[in-house]
Amino acid sequence: MTLARFAAFAAPAPALALAVLGAGPSTAEAPQASIAGDWKTEDGKSVIRLYPCGDAFCGRIQRFLVAEPAGGARDTKNPDADKRDRKLKGLRIFWDLAPDGDDFEGRGYSPEDGRYFRAQVKREGAKLRVRGCVAVFCKTQVWTKA
Template identity: 35%
Template sequence: MKRLVAIAALLVAAVPAAASASPITGLWATGSEGGKVEIYRCGEALCGRIVDARRLRANPDLRDVRNADRSLRNRRLKGLVVLRDFRGGPREWKGGPVYDPESGDGAATGYLTLRADGKLEVKGCKAAIFCRTKTWTRLR
């Protein structure tokens, strides 16, 4: 009987964790410069941070030197949050801001779309008609 109670307790504890998981949390290849971004829960939303890139392997102390805002150029790229406050799901999320450290450009609004083939479209928009989309691939 004690064993049955322990199993039931484990199952009940696992339900909230499974319910809070998102199909896009985890590690994604950005498709450029060997970049890898981790999408993770940040409160009730989803965020994404840089965890790896070819240039970071050569110099782990790289800074955000391409940022248009001079006051932010001393930030380290490794660990830099590039996606913030995305909500929605299970296939589409909206949030922002979105930041591209390769160009130093940011967008106030972003969209994440999980495609049927398992790839993730990451779209940043400065205005309704000024958007840029990149396709990321899940890493196992």
């Protein structure tokens, strides 16, 4: 291949590279707000800590804001009988919360009724919108920064 032919072949490459680079995410986009931290649940009964775990976020019951029964609150409504005696304080109730657009999506567990659900979490300033869905039934709560 002659130098002239090589130059003619290679000339479009910078334009193509610029086009490909221009198709990526804009650096002017606002970064996604972190969901990490301690969040007070809507009912005011507990504080949930959301923290990075692997490439996603997890959440656990950090503390209770109401009195626990003697010996600590237990996971009595868990569908797995072997887990019904485990303590709720420190229990992981969210996992695999991965960024998906403006929110985080993953899995959750509600010890209040022993149900696992699809979770969607979105930071809105000092509030966190938490949505849980089982089949087609969904419930949304708004948590505040603790």
